[in-house]
Amino acid sequence: MPIVQFAPFASLVQPAFWHELTTLKIDVLRLSDDALPISGSYSVGRSITDRETGTEIALPCNLSVGPESFDKNAQPGSGAFLVKGHFKNYNTIEDFKAADKTALFNAEAEKMWDAIITTRDTSALNNFLLITYADLKKYKYYYWFAFPAFVAKPAWEIDDLGWRTASEGLTHESLSSIHAQLRTKHLPFFLVLASGDIAPIESYSPNTADQTIGFVDPSANPTNPGWPLRNLLAYLHALYPATTTKLRILCWRDTDVPSSPTGWKSRIGNLHIDPSAAAADVRPSAIGWEKNPQGKLAPRLADLAPMMDPVRLADQAVDLNLKLMRWRILPSLDLEKISSTRCLLLGAGTLGCYVARTLMGWGVRDITLVDSGKVSFSNPVRQPLFEFEDCIDGGKPKAECAAARMKKIFPGINATGHTLSIPMPGHPVLPASVEQTKADVRKLEELIDAHDAVFLLMDSRESRWLPTVICAAKGKIVLNAALGFDTFLVMRHGVRASLVRPGETQLGCYYCNDIVAPADSLTDRTLDEMCTVTRPGLAPIAASTAVELLSSVLQHPDGNHAAAPPPNSDPTALTGAGVLGLVPHQLRGFLAQFRNLHIVGAAYDRCTGCSEAVLKAYETQGFDMILQALNDDKFLPKLTGLDKLYEEGQKALEEVDWDVEDEGDDFEAV
Structure with a gap:
């Protein structure tokens, strides 16, 4: 009699499976190569009709895996049957090639045999x-x-009738009943009893006559049943050797009841094995490594790069570079907290361009730039988001141009630019410009409202005042960066006084160290004063420091309330540090000495930027208060009490006796 030939399983891997594996590898497995549970599914075999010849072509005997395969609670789709397995990912291609595949295969086969016995x-x-x-x-x-499939020795044979349509062995009514029962009982292996009922294969009884062995067949080949039958036969013959030398097998391949009694796709056949073949006392040999498309026992390769959207490739590559930091160095790093932080950059010049680039390096996806200027010919060599063509015909608006260039660098970025003039104290507003100024203030407020962190990167002291007030009132994280010739300041603003926690020291803002209200520092500037004259390497250092300071704040459990390290403390001591280390208040960099100093500046209750007097006036009076501050250089000193401080200082000076007694020739000219 002919030996039974089986259609082997063929893997069908959905592209989304690889995307899920990527996420699993980066976020969970990292460097682990431990074996993990995995699942797949298969359904009844399917065929298609050749349009030209009308011939039925059987599709492969597929076992499918998808993104849900890594979910322990995954359930197969309608009409599909769950298959469990094990998955092992290697860290290098060398490890993958050198893996002891025989040992891995035998271990899996041993588990299957142990389950049978x-x-x-x-x-x-x-x-x-x-x-x-x-x-x-x-x-x-x-x-x-x-x-893995167990090898029968001697092999199973099929009688001379071969594989026939199921309607030749069972009635149309019986097949319809089996179809209905399978829809509710969902059994991949089953018994068809004499009564017409189906039961789990585990209920097989050697003493019961007229039992048909059924299984859901993933093969559509007319003469080759699917791979699951191999292990089903091994199971039955191992447990019931005396009564399973002859079996009637039903290969179930129907998803619907056909309209005609002869239209059933399922197959039926009578199988035999030599009665002298006793049940194995030990596990029989097994086969089952899948062949590659060339028909060789070798791995397969899925190359997704040509099929993937380049934008998505870039997006995943950015995340990969960052997530690699968590594998060995910073497992507790919360990258999502950084990448989801919406950042507003006030100033799109040298500092703004470098801050934007560094934020992109951290995976920040939402960046907005604000500037009132246009790209000039001196900018591209110092400001990395601009090119020569951006300077032509008067120059493109800086903010919009920088945002557009960021999208070219990384299409996954949500970058926008706004041309906006920020009103400044000491720069009076003409009556004809009040409405425009009011609109500018409203726009600035809306932008600050829509972001989590604000960088002050402008080139004058007074331009930082209004954002400082608005950010303090709205509780935003503020990072300030300013440049000298070979020095820089990077600082974070502290929270407002009303939000300070018990035992917390309120840190100051940019204006807390000053007793002079911001005023016009731009009028009558000489050429060297109109340009930021600074060592070329200083801006990227200061910008990167500002971004890293933001990252440290975001990773600290106290966030913007994080305590600053005391001045002159041991820089190697990380007491109170977050995941990324210390969270200083101010950093003063000195490029001539190549050193940084940590400085802590306490908040000043008469500060013109963050004191409660200023913030409450802004919150209650809004634009009217801002307009007064812009037009009247005495308004902020009077509001904060600095005017009284001036008077007290002047009075103290007047009380000092400046007379110097004549002490002889000590002061004679030589």
Whole structure:
């Protein structure tokens, strides 16, 4: 009699499976190569009709894996059956190639055989193994599936009738009943009893006559049943050797009841094995490594890069570079907290361009730039978001141009630019310009409202005043950066007095160290004063320091309330530090000495930027208060009490006796 030939399983990997593997590798597995549970599914075999010849072409005997395969609670889709297995990912291609595949395969087969002998559980009969290596930089995935199946010796044979349509062995009514029962009982392996009922294969009884062995067949080949039958036959013959030398097998391949009694796709046949073949006392040999498309026993390769949207490739590559930091160095780093922070950059010049680039390096996706200027010919060499063509015809608006260039660098960025003049104290507003100034203030308020962190990167002292007030009132994180020739200041503003926690020291803002209200510092500037004359390397240092300070604030459990390290403390001591280390208040950099100083500046209750007097006036009077501050240089000193401080200082000076007694020739000219 002819030997039974089986259609092997063929892996069908959905592209989303590789994306899920990428996420799993980066966020969970990291450098672990431990074996993990995985699941797949299969359904009844399917065929298609050749349009030209009308011939039925059987599709492969597919076992499918998708993104849900890594979910322990995954359930198969309608009409599909769950298959469990194990998955092992290697960290290098060398490890993948050198893996002891024989040992891995035998271990999986041993588990299946143990389930047959000890628990008689048929759910393990379709177990599979998957080994992979994921090259996440090139989006290439090397993989190899194994579907262990036990080898029968001697082989199973089929009688001379061969495989027939199921309607030749069972009535139309019986087949319809089986179809209805399978829809509710969902059994991959089953018994068809003489009564017409179906039951789990575990309920097989050697003493019951006229039992048909059924299984859901993933093969559509007329003469080759699917791979699951191999292990089902091994299961039955191992447990019931005396009564399973002859079996009637039903290969179930129907998803719907056909309209005609002869239209059933399922197959039926009578199988035999030599009665002298006793049940094995030990596990029989097994086969099942999948062949590659060339028909060789070798791994397969899924190269997703040509099929992927380049924008998505860039997006995942940015995340990959960042997430690699968590593998060995900073497992507790919360990258999502940084990437989801919406950043507003006030100033799109040298500092603004470098801050934007560094934020992109941290994976920040929402960046807005504000500037009132246009790109000039001196900008491109110092400001990395501009090119020569941006200077032509008077120059493009800086903010919009910088945002557009960021999108070219990384299309996944949500970057926008706004041309906006920020009203400044000491720069009076003419009556004809009041409405425009009011609109500018409203726009600035809306932008600050819509962001989590604000960088003050302007080139004058007074331009930082209004954003400082608005940010303090709205509780925003503020990072300030300013440049000298070879020095820089980077600082974070403290929270307002009304939000200070018990035991917390309120840190000052940019204006807390001054007893002079911001005033016009731009009028009558000489050429060297109109340009930021600074050592070329200073701006990227200060900008990167400001971004890293923001990252440290975001990673600290206290956030913007994080205590600053005391002045002159040991810089190597990390007491009170967050995930990324210390969270200083101010950093004063001295490029001539190549050193930084940590400075802590306490808040000043008469500060013109963050004192409660200023903030409450802004919150109650709004634009009217701002307009007064812009037009009247005495308004802020009077509001904060600095005017009284001046008077007290002047009075104290007047009380000092400046007369110097004549002490002889000590002061004679030589």
